[in-house]
Amino acid sequence: MSRRYFVETYGCQMNVHDSERMAGLLEEAGFVRAKGVEDADVVVINTCSVREKAEDKLYSRLGEIGSMVDEHGRRPLVAVAGCVAQQEGARLAKRSPWVDVIVGTQAIKMLPILMRDAAERDGRAPQVDLHPYENVSFPLGLARRGDRVKAYITIIEGCDEYCSFCVVPYTRGHERMRPKREIVAEVEEAVASGRREVQLLGQIVNHYRAPDDPGCDFAGLLEAIHDIRGLLRIRFASPHPRHVTPRLVEAIRDLPKVCRHLHLPVQSGSTRVLQSMRRRYGREDYLRLVDEVRGAVPAISISTDMIVGFPGETEADFADTVSLTEQVRFSSMFSFKYSERPNTLASKRMPDDVPEGVKGRRLAELQEVQRGIQTRLHEEAIGTEVDVLVDGCSRRRRTELAGRSSGNAVVNFPGVPELIGTLVTVSVKRAGPHSLWGEASHRPCKSK
Numbered sequence: 001m002s003r004r005y006f007v008e009t010y011g012c013q014m015n016v017h018d019s020e021r022m023a024g025l026l027e028e029a030g031f032v033r034a035k036g037v038e039d040a041d042v043v044v045i046n047t048c049s050v051r052e053k054a055e056d057k058l059y060s061r062l063g064e065i066g067s068m069v070d071e072h073g074r075r076p077l078v079a080v081a082g083c084v085a086q087q088e089g090a091r092l093a094k095r096s097p098w099v100d101v102i103v104g105t106q107a108i109k110m111l112p113i114l115m116r117d118a119a120e121r122d123g124r125a126p127q128v129d130l131h132p133y134e135n136v137s138f139p140l141g142l143a144r145r146g147d148r149v150k151a152y153i154t155i156i157e158g159c160d161e162y163c164s165f166c167v168v169p170y171t172r173g174h175e176r177m178r179p180k181r182e183i184v185a186e187v188e189e190a191v192a193s194g195r196r197e198v199q200l201l202g203q204i205v206n207h208y209r210a211p212d213d214p215g216c217d218f219a220g221l222l223e224a225i226h227d228i229r230g231l232l233r234i235r236f237a238s239p240h241p242r243h244v245t246p247r248l249v250e251a252i253r254d255l256p257k258v259c260r261h262l263h264l265p266v267q268s269g270s271t272r273v274l275q276s277m278r279r280r281y282g283r284e285d286y287l288r289l290v291d292e293v294r295g296a297v298p299a300i301s302i303s304t305d306m307i308v309g310f311p312g313e314t315e316a317d318f319a320d321t322v323s324l325t326e327q328v329r330f331s332s333m334f335s336f337k338y339s340e341r342p343n344t345l346a347s348k349r350m351p352d353d354v355p356e357g358v359k360g361r362r363l364a365e366l367q368e369v370q371r372g373i374q375t376r377l378h379e380e381a382i383g384t385e386v387d388v389l390v391d392g393c394s395r396r397r398r399t400e401l402a403g404r405s406s407g408n409a410v411v412n413f414p415g416v417p418e419l420i421g422t423l424v425t426v427s428v429k430r431a432g433p434h435s436l437w438g439e440a441s442h443r444p445c446k447s448k
C-alpha cells in the first residue's frame with residue numbers, strides 16, 4: 001500500500017509554493033496525499049522564522065504530532081523544512097525528539113531520499129541536509145498546486161539585501177535567479193492546467209535579471225509573460241522600493257494583465273529608523289516613489305509591511321510611521337511588533353529596548369489607523385464597478401462567490417460556481433474594512 005504524506009505550511013507565499021513542490025517530490029517518489037495529519041505516515045512541517053511566534057508554534061505543533069500514536073503504537077515520520085529547519089539544524093531534534101528529518105531551504109529536492117533513509121533507520125538519528133545547493137531549477141509540472149485559479153511561480157531565491165532586522169538572507173541564502181525560459185515555460189504550463197492568474201515570487205522580485213537573457217530585467221520578464229494566451233492576470237511579491245525603476249512603473253501602466261496593485265514594503269515612516277534598518281531609502285524617497293507610481297497609474301492600490309518597536313524607535317519615530325500611513329492611505333498592511341531574529345545585525349548590535357507593552361500599544365494604534373483607512377477606501381468604492389477574478393466560494397456563504405479586484409480587494413457577490421476562474425464585473429454595493437460586497441453586472445469585463 002502507498003504511504004501517505006501531509007504537508008503543513010506556515011509563513012509566506014514562498015513557503016506555500018515550496019510546500020507545493022515538496023508535495024510533487026513526494027508523489028513522484030510514490031507517496032499519496034493524506035486527508036490530514038491524523039491519517040498520514042509522513043508529516044512535513046514547512047516552517048517560517050521571520051517572527052519569533054511562528055517558531056514557538058512549531059515546537060508546540062511538534063509536541064502534538066509526536067503524541068499521535070496509532071493502535072499499533074506507531075507515530076508518523078516527521079520532517080521539518082523551511083527557515084526554522086535551516087536556522088536551527090540538528091538543534092531542532094535535541095529540543096524535540098519527534099523530528100526524523102531536517103531539510104534546509106535549499107535542499108528540498110533531497111526530501112524523498114531523507115524520508116526513505118529515516119524510515120529505514122527506524123527514526124533513530126535524524127536525517128539532516130542543510131547544504132546550500134545552488135541549483136534553483138525544478139522539473140516542469142512538479143508542483144502540486146493548491147489553488148485552482150492562481151499559480152505561484154518563484155523567479156528568485158534568496159536575498160543579498162541584509163536589512164538589519166531580517167533573517168531571510170541567513171535562512172534562504174544569497175540571491176539566485178531562475179532562467180527566464182524556465183519561468184515562461186512554468187507560466188505556460190500553469191495556464192494550460194487551467195490557472196488564470198500567476199503570482200511571481202521572490203524576496204526582491206524587481207531585482208530580477210534573466211541569467212539566460214542578459215538584456216531582460218523584471219519589466220522584460222513581465223512583458224514576456226504577458227504574451228501568454230489564456231493568462232488573465234499577473235501579480236508579484238514583493239518589490240523593494242529602492243529597485244522600482246521607471247521601466248517597471250511603465251510596465252504596470254502599459255501591460256493590461258499586470259494588476260493595479262503594488263505591495264511596497266516600507267517597514268517604518270521614520271528616516272532615522274529606516275537607516276538603522278539598513279533599508280537604504282528615507283521617508284521622503286518612499287513618498288516620492290508613491291507619488292511617481294500614482295502619477296503614472298492613478299488607480300493603483302498600494303499595500304505595505306510595517307514594523308513597530310524597532311530598537312531605538314521613539315514616540316516621534318512612531319508618530320512618523322502613523323503620519324506616513326495616513327499620507328499614503330495603504331490599501332492593506334501587514335504590521336508586526338519587532339522581535340529579535342538570530343544572526344541579524346540588529347540582534348548583534350542593537351538592544352531590543354522598546355518595552356513589550358509599548359510595542360503592543362503602538363501596534364494596536366497603528367492597526368486602528370489602518371483599519372479606518374481601509375474602511376474609507378472601501379466605502380469610496382461603493383457605486384463603482386470592479387472586475388473580479390473569481391477564485392472560489394465565499395468563506396461565509398456557499399451561495400456567494402469570492403475573488404479579487406485588480407487592486408487586490410476581496411469582493412463577494414452572489415453567483416454560481418461555474419464562474420470560478422472567470423473575470424466578472426461586479427457593482428459594489430456594500431463595504432467593510434476587509435472586503436467588498438456587490439452584484440454581478442452584465443457588462444463584459446474590460447479587465448485590469
Ligand code: SF4
Pocket residue numbers: 159160161162163166167168169203204240
Ligand atoms: S529585502 Fe530586506 S526584508 Fe526583504 S528579504 Fe531581503 S533582507 Fe529581508
